[in-house]
Amino acid sequence: LPVIVQTFGIGRLRANVVLFGWPESEDPERAETYVSAVREVARLGVSVMSLSTDAQRWQRFTDTPTRDRRIDVWWEDNDSGRLALLAAYLCTRDPEWGSARIRLLACPDGDPRDLRASLATMLDDARIDAEVRLLAAPNREAIIAATHDSTIVFAPMHLRRGTIVDPFDGDMIGLAGRLPMTAAFHAGSP
Numbered sequence: 001l002p003v004i005v006q007t008f009g010i011g012r013l014r015a016n017v018v019l020f021g022w023p024e025s026e027d028p029e030r031a032e033t034y035v036s037a038v039r040e041v042a043r044l045g046v047s048v049m050s051l052s053t054d055a056q057r058w059q060r061f062t063d064t065p066t067r068d069r070r071i072d073v074w075w076e077d078n079d080s081g082r083l084a085l086l087a088a089y090l091c092t093r094d095p096e097w098g099s100a101r102i103r104l105l106a107c108p109d110g111d112p113r114d115l116r117a118s119l120a121t122m123l124d125d126a127r128i129d130a131e132v133r134l135l136a137a138p139n140r141e142a143i144i145a146a147t148h149d150s151t152i153v154f155a156p157m158h159l160r161r162g163t164i165v166d167p168f169d170g171d172m173i174g175l176a177g178r179l180p181m182t183a184a185f186h187a188g189s190p
Helices: 002-007 028-043 055-063 079-091 112-126 140-147 172-176
Strands: 017-021 047-052 070-074 101-106 130-134 152-156 158-160 163-165 181-186
Touching: 002 028, 017 028, 028 047, 028 158, 028 163, 055 181, 070 079, 070 140, 079 101, 079 152, 079 181, 101 112, 101 140, 112 130, 163 172, 172 181
Parallel strands: 017 047, 070 101, 070 152, 101 130, 152 181
Antiparallel strands: 047 181, 158 163
């Protein structure tokens, strides 16, 4: 895998994102192999996107009319969070997603008005049309409840202690099974 990632491209154009399917199996050995592959790609400075879907979630996606689609983005103020937001925006440039709404979900640390204003300014500067929704309880259950009816969830992920963790330091692989179709992002080199 590292050789493929390092040699893929044309001339000076190199791949900067690798897309993985999510390990749907509960087998610990397969999960360990998956995490190892993600870690190897990230070590090369390449961004990683992991897509979690199955037949049921894919059917739900295809059954949702294009005008009713919504992309929920968990906001985290780092490169992975910004990559997730950019990917959501880029999805809306595709005709299949052109009328999808983007909703930016954030958990305030301090004054919620400051965070809302900061996010509104950032979205305006980036010219991304998105609704900001602040969640009072910054935890996994609040995110699950807030995103249960979205078409797809974009979330940052982190590599720690040989596992893939969500923004709340929980098991991202386990969490993805409780969400709609999910794309998790780990930013490589800035």
